[in-house]
Amino acid sequence: MRCPFCSSEDTQVKDSRQAEDNTAVRRRRQCGKCAGRFTTFERVQLRELMVIKKSGRRTPFDRDKLARSVLISLQKRPVEPERIEQMISGVVRQLEAGGTSDIQSDRIGQLVMEGLSNLDKIAYVRYASVYKDFKETDDFASFITDERLGSEDE
Incomplete structure (x- = not known):
C-alpha cells in the first residue's frame, strides 16, 4: 500500500478489525519512511x-461518489452513521x-431513493429534488403529495 503522504511503498499494518457491519476490514497503517498514519478499508467486490x-x-462505479451524494442529502439529519453505512452497503450489494x-x-438512483425513504423522509425529499431535477417549489409539493409524505405518515 502506497503512503498518501510521501508515496513510499514501505507501509505496515498496525491494526486490523471488522468494520461497516462486517462487510469490510479496517486497517490502520503506518509509513516506514515518514511515519504518517492512515486508514484503509478492504471490501469484497463481486x-x-x-x-x-x-x-x-x-x-466505473464509485462507491465513494454514491456515499457522498447520500451524505449530502442526510446533512444535519439525526441518523446514525452505522445506519447510513448499512444503507449504502445494501445498495452496493x-x-x-x-x-x-x-x-x-x-437504477442506482432508484435504489438510493428506496433506502433513503426507509432511513429519513427529509433526506429522501432532498435526494429526490436532485435526482428528479426539481425546478420549482411546486415540484416539491407535488412529490410530497404523490409520495404521501405528509404528516399522516410521521
Missing part, C-alpha cells in the same frame, strides 16, 4: 461495475447481485 449514464457514457456488470444510472 464484479467490476460500470455505470451507464443517461448520455450513454460508461464510467443489490447492484453487485444484479447479474450484470452494466448498471443504468437510473
Whole structure:
C-alpha cells in the first residue's frame, strides 16, 4: 500500500478489525519512511461495475461518489452513521447481485431513493429534488403529495 503522504511503498499494518457491519476490514497503517498514519478499508467486490449514464457514457462505479451524494442529502439529519453505512452497503450489494456488470444510472438512483425513504423522509425529499431535477417549489409539493409524505405518515 502506497503512503498518501510521501508515496513510499514501505507501509505496515498496525491494526486490523471488522468494520461497516462486517462487510469490510479496517486497517490502520503506518509509513516506514515518514511515519504518517492512515486508514484503509478492504471490501469484497463481486464484479467490476460500470455505470451507464443517461448520455450513454460508461464510467466505473464509485462507491465513494454514491456515499457522498447520500451524505449530502442526510446533512444535519439525526441518523446514525452505522445506519447510513448499512444503507449504502445494501445498495452496493443489490447492484453487485444484479447479474450484470452494466448498471443504468437510473437504477442506482432508484435504489438510493428506496433506502433513503426507509432511513429519513427529509433526506429522501432532498435526494429526490436532485435526482428528479426539481425546478420549482411546486415540484416539491407535488412529490410530497404523490409520495404521501405528509404528516399522516410521521
